[in-house]
Amino acid sequence: MRAREIGKLPSSANYEAVVIGASAGGFKAVAAIFDAVPLEFALPVLLVQHLHHDDDGAFAAHLAAVSKLPVIEPCDKEPIVGGHMYIAPAGYHMLVEQNGIIALSTEEKVNWSRPSIDMLFESAARMWGERVTALILSGASSDGTAGIQAIRAAGGLTIAQKPDTAEHPFMPQTAIDSGAVDEVLTIEEIIARITGLRPAIPRRERKK
């Protein structure tokens, strides 16, 4: 993977979405991010956190309690709205469709995971190209690395949690080793970075 040219750093770019992948030990990091994202945040956030098969929306409920923005465990064909946080339900892959809706799928596991971070990231790369930011957080899995590469190849911004600040460094480290990560940041730095992203589209009226 080539290094990005200086001056073409995506800091000046505009974004349409943030996608996040987290696995073992990712829960605290995810909760910290959801807690910190301000009410004015204009982009949709889509999260795959590897969950126990039996999770019955409890994880989403917990995040909803800390987040200022609406947290949704989406149904299939749910429209994606700016300023909403979408969490892949346990047992389903979550993908982005070209017409800006969420597609769920019970296809076979990818990297022993369903939902799989790669599935979300690869579809997000196709949908948003350079206008998406991807975060890879704590985990003991190698899920997400192929996804990070796809996002990077499409020109999007890729960020990994600094491995020595992650409860499980393996997943962000694997992504970094692939050469496709633009920035390696602590959770505090990640929060500052994503809340500072410039939206490509004015935020749509939020539905009550």
Next chain:
Amino acid sequence: MTSTKNQKPEFEAIEIDLLLEAIFRRYGYDFRSYARASIERRIRLFLSASGCSSISGMIPKVIHDKEFFSRLVRYFSVSVTEMFRDPSVYRVVREKVVPLLKTWPHIKIWLAGCATGEEVYSLAILLKEEGLYERATIYATDFSDEALACAREGIYDLAKLQDATRNYQKAGGKRSFSEYYLARYDAATMDASLKGKIVFSSHNLAMDGVFGDMHLIFCRNVLIYFNRDLQNRALTLFTDSLVHGGYLCLGTKETLQFTDVSHCYDVVDGKARIYKKGICHES
């Protein structure tokens, strides 16, 4: 990296459109209205296993080589399923649907997209325990002949039945799950008494017609593979197939909310996605 990996997405979209069109015109199987992100991914998976160098390179093979086409269709039909999947749904069926089913002298049930049959045996067990099995006919359909053949056989990996036993208990099972199958070596054969009232047949929700006078339709985790148009087609088919007051049960992440038929149903249980057909109010 393969040549297709670096190419422009617009070009790939053209190749995929042409491939799906070729399949439709040659074999009548309509995958043009499947959920796009998933079908594209499955085509890419098949491509890397196929030995072809590009998606458009698969088109002549699909047209002229029926065996190649069958292999591709196997990639398209995702048949992941399990016994008593989402156990709480079966509990709700027992509590909220069974009492009304009991008011009909004969009940017809359509299980659309039955895959390898785990779901239909689960339902048969529930009906037995509720004393409804003898007056029921269950039509179990799928468009995959291979999946239907497994469903008819009703033989499953014994290792998988551990999860099934756990699910059965969570689903409100009243007996010992081992009464329903015969274990031999590492395979479990579902009890023959579960099969008597099940009619297996091939039915394609994208092309085929109505099954009349159903009291309950189960169609779980099938609609998520369709785009909105095809979902609406299938749901209209279900609405036309149900008796007034009949029940429709979808997958736990499928909803009528974004569809054409939402105004024809009352919600019986939001979480279990169970709906009851009423009069279609104009919205």
